[in-house]
Structure formats: structure tokens, C-alpha cells
Amino acid sequence: MKQDSFSGRATQGSFFEGLFVRSLQASGPFAEELRACGYDPHHPKAIYPIEVWNAALEVAWRRCYTGWTREAAYREMGRQLALGFLQTWMGKVVDMGLTMLGPDRLMARIPSLLALDTFRYELKVQPLGPHQYRVSIRNDPDAKPELIAGLLEAGLGRTGVKPTATVVMHREQDFDIDVTW
Incomplete structure (x- = not known):
């Protein structure tokens, strides 16, 4: 083990x-x-x-x-x-705030919420237009862009929108995901 x-x-x-x-x-x-x-x-x-x-x-x-x-x-x-x-005790606390935040404020908080491990890779959220953002992650030694895209879609869905997360770039430890709703 x-x-x-x-x-x-x-x-x-x-x-x-x-x-x-x-x-x-x-x-x-x-x-x-x-x-x-x-x-x-x-x-x-x-x-x-x-x-x-x-x-x-x-x-x-x-x-x-x-x-x-x-x-x-x-x-x-x-x-x-x-x-x-969101069914765990910690997730229930997070979930209470999701519906109140709304999608735009949730996107602004993604860097603090999207920490799957203790490694601090570079994470930036950039607005591209109304209801459109780019989430950029750099230097992630275990890059899993599709996992993150699924997380973003489900999390944003809790705010009452129907999001789409598209991996637009993936090179080794770097990736970008465009999110729209």
C-alpha cells in the first residue's frame, strides 16, 4: 500500500x-x-x-x-x-455559498477554490467577455484539464447557469479552459 x-x-x-x-x-x-x-x-x-x-x-x-x-x-x-x-460536511459549507455567489463572483474565486492538492501551480482567471472566462493553469505537474473542466461545469451549474467548459490548450504542465454560459 x-x-x-x-x-x-x-x-x-x-x-x-x-x-x-x-x-x-x-x-x-x-x-x-x-x-x-x-x-x-x-x-x-x-x-x-x-x-x-x-x-x-x-x-x-x-x-x-x-x-x-x-x-x-x-x-x-x-x-x-x-x-x-458537495455532499461531504466541508462541501455542504461550500455549497451554501455557491448559489448566493452567482457565476461571475464564483469565477473570481476559482483560484482559491480550485486547489486539489498542496502544490501551488499558477492559476489565473481572465474575463473574455460577458459570461465568458479563461481559466489558465501553468506548471501543474499532474495536469488533468478535463477533470478541472468537469469540476468547473458542475460547480458553476450550482449557481443556476448551464456552463460549458472547453479545453482550448494543453501542453504538458500547462492548459487553458474557456468557460461560457
């Missing part, structure tokens, strides 16, 4: 709970495979090494999204992560 982080980076346990327990309801062989990579859905921890998060996402792709491309699966996992996280 993987316990240590080679990179020193960590991910919140509430993200694991949101995706794997609340949304995907890991059990049986799926839960066993998650345990083998370092996450036990029945004995959660407050934080996990980023390597466990990455391995668990791959397990979920193989187990829950058979036949899907990695990009499509990760986008759906981003949506499911958002919806499941």
Missing part, C-alpha cells in the same frame, strides 16, 4: 470521499483496487499523497468508465467529484 508521497504533495481526504464514496460508491473489487493503491473507502484519512489520488483516478477510469476515452472519463469524474464533494 502506498503511504508516502515522493513529491511531498498531498490531496484532501474530502475529495476522495466526494468522488469514490459519495458519487462512485466504491465497493467490492473496485474498493479493493482502491485500497491496493492507498485509499481505503472504509477507513478514510484527512490527507493523501498526490500519487494515491492519481492512482485512484486511474482505477476509477478502468472500473467505472470502461470503453470511455481517458479525457471523457476524467471530465465526468470532475463532474462527479464536484457533486460528491
Whole structure:
């Protein structure tokens, strides 16, 4: 079982709970495979090494999204992560504010909300026009733009709009996502 982080980076346990327990309801062989990579859905921890998060996402792709491309699966996992996280105690606190914020103010807060691990990559939100923004992430060693696009769509959906998040650029550790509604 993987316990240590080679990179020193960590991910919140509430993200694991949101995706794997609340949304995907890991059990049986799926839960066993998650345990083998370092996450036990029945004995959660407050934080996990980023390597466990990455391995668990791959397990979920193989187990829950058979036949899907990695990009499509990760986008759906981003949506499911958002919806499941909002069912956790921490997520319920966040969710109370989402509907009151509205989409434009939520976009302004994305840099503080979109921290999946302890690594502080460069994140910028730039307005492009009415109801249109670009989210730019740079120097993310584990760049998963489709996961982030799914998170953005689900989170913004909680503000009462129907958003579309499109990955417009992805090069190694850098990506841009255009968000409209």
C-alpha cells in the first residue's frame, strides 16, 4: 500500500470521499483496487499523497468508465467529484455559498477554490467577455484539464447557469479552459 508521497504533495481526504464514496460508491473489487493503491473507502484519512489520488483516478477510469476515452472519463469524474464533494460536511459549507455567489463572483474565486492538492501551480482567471472566462493553469505537474473542466461545469451549474467548459490548450504542465454560459 502506498503511504508516502515522493513529491511531498498531498490531496484532501474530502475529495476522495466526494468522488469514490459519495458519487462512485466504491465497493467490492473496485474498493479493493482502491485500497491496493492507498485509499481505503472504509477507513478514510484527512490527507493523501498526490500519487494515491492519481492512482485512484486511474482505477476509477478502468472500473467505472470502461470503453470511455481517458479525457471523457476524467471530465465526468470532475463532474462527479464536484457533486460528491458537495455532499461531504466541508462541501455542504461550500455549497451554501455557491448559489448566493452567482457565476461571475464564483469565477473570481476559482483560484482559491480550485486547489486539489498542496502544490501551488499558477492559476489565473481572465474575463473574455460577458459570461465568458479563461481559466489558465501553468506548471501543474499532474495536469488533468478535463477533470478541472468537469469540476468547473458542475460547480458553476450550482449557481443556476448551464456552463460549458472547453479545453482550448494543453501542453504538458500547462492548459487553458474557456468557460461560457
